[in-house]
Structure formats: C-alpha cells, structure tokens
Amino acid sequence: MRGESLRDSESALAPLLLLPAILYIVLFVGFPFVMSFIYSLSNVTIGNPHYRFVGLANFAAILHDTAFRQALANTFIFTFTSIVIVVVFGHILAELLRQQFRGKWLVRFLILLPWTTPIALGTIGFLWFFDSLYSPIDWLLRQVGLLGHAGALLGARSNLYWLGRPALAMLAVITVHVWRLLPLAAVIMLAGMNAIPQEIIEAAEVDGAGYFRRLFQIVLPLLFPVIAVAVLFATFFTFTDITVVWVLTRGGPPPNTTQVLASLAFLDSIEGGDLAKGATVALFFFPVLAGIAAIVLRLVKKAVVT
Secondary structure: OHHHHHHHOHHHHHHHHHHHHHHHHHHHHHHHHHHHHHHHOEOOOOOOOOOOEOOOHHHHHHHOOHHHHHHHHHHHHHHHHHHHHHHHHHHHHHHHHHOOOOOHHHHHHHHHHHHHOOHHHHHHHHHHHOOOOOOHHHHHHHHOOOOOOOOOOOOOOOOOOHHHOHHHHHHHHHHHHHHHHHHHHHHHHHHHHHHOOHHHHHHHHHOOOOHHHHHHHHHHHHHHHHHHHHHHHHHHHHHOOOHHHHHHOOOOOOOOOOOOHHHHHHHHHHHOOOHHHHHHHHHOHHHHHHHHHHHHHHHHHHHHHO
16 A cells, blocks of 8 residues: 555655656766866865865966867867758758658668767777878778879878878867767757648648748748757767867877867866866856857747747
C-alpha cells in the first residue's frame, strides 16, 4: 500500500524523479561555478593554495591581457563563422533528406555519425587530414593541379601545412566544428520542416510562388523558432569547446593565434597553475552565453506570439 500510494502521488513522485537531475546540476554545474567565482576573487595558485581576497583585480588584469583579448576574439570568430555555415548547409541537408531515394536510411546514418562520434576521436582523425606531409587534402589538390607546381592556384609548394599557418589553422578549427555540428542542425531543421503543414506549401504553389519565394516568405519564417534553437545549441557547443583547438593546434601557431577562452582557461589554471586567473577567464562564459540565450529566446517568443 505504501509503494502504491507513492506511485499515485504526484507531489511525492515528481521531486523524487527530479532528484537525480538536481543532484547532477548542483554537483557538476553549481559547485564548480561557485568555486570559480570564489577563486576569481583571490590569488590562489597550485603552488600557493592559501586564499587571499583581491576583489576584482583579476578581472581588471585579464582585460589588459593580450592573450585574453585574442582568445575572446577567436572564440567569437569561430562561433559566428561555424554557425553561419552550419545553418546554411544544415537547411540544404535537411531539404535533401526530405526527398525519397534508395538507401536513405544509410545516408541518414552516415550524416548522424559525426554527432555520435566522440569529439576527441573525431578531431584526432582530422589531424591526419591536416598532416603537414601526408595530408590527403593536399594530395587531392596536387592531383587536380591546384597545388605543387609553378603557377598553381594555391602555390608551388607540395603541401599547404594546414596547422602551421595561422589562417589555415583557423580554417581547420572551423571545419571540424562544422563537421561536428552539421548533423545536429540538419536533424533539428528536418523535424521543423516536417512539422510545417503541407497545405500551406501546396497553396503557395497553386498561387504561382516559386521555390525561393516559398523559402523566404513561408518556410524560413515558420522555421525561425527551430533555427533559433539550433543556433543556441551550436553556440553553446562551439563557444565552450576546448577539444578541437587543444587537439589540433594547442592555441598556435604562433602562440594564441587560435586560442579560445576554454583552452586559455585550461592553459592558465591547469598547465600554468594559476587557478585564480583560469577561473576568471572561465567566468566570462557566463555573461556572454546568458546574454546570447536571453536574446535568442526573446526572439523565439516574439516569433511564436506573432
């Protein structure tokens, strides 16, 4: 009777079912956030764990730090560029997946594979693609005549040295982010496109609306809340990612050229031993991501209401 009454009581069962999620948030999100805030107001290092309150001195110091400003700019560049590419190609991919063709299940499986692959393993695989000597991308470019001979569009050198040149290293990081996030965006947009009433599209076709008119006046406005959710997820994943940069470039070349906030926080706190500075850098995630989330959710709410 006691077990049956517990199962039938929403007031008792709901908190019990929510308890694991609450414990997870408190232990793995709330506690580290509070400790980061406490450390950011101190001068704590690995070699000197004694706490001494220094106020906002760490925040003032990193604002004048060239490495921090470069990492902040890189984080926005990587995030914005990746999201624009992901949204455009995610919509194209979703359109293709709506079509009927043989082997569609296999194509969907292969498209989802990058999202299910651990990002560390996937990025290690890309190290071979961007290898200075044995890059298959460089081999392909040499085969089509774009690289490796006098007058070639990409130069006479036999290799591009992707991870050894700043611009190409940034392109490599963006490429891996796009490869990782494209399946998620495509699946989200595909679900949104399938939810659009087919009668609206058919009525527009009867009225003589072409593909692009239907796309910009019907499909995209109706998809805006879904696209906004995809953008929000992609922003969080890209903005807070450390794995791609750390595995591919470790912030170089030269130092800090491809550094992002997450890798800089790790470099300062774990490898450099300055826990206070690392915590201060990491705390910049909170206001930026909270602001982005508030703006996106406000736009979604406005779009849904109208």
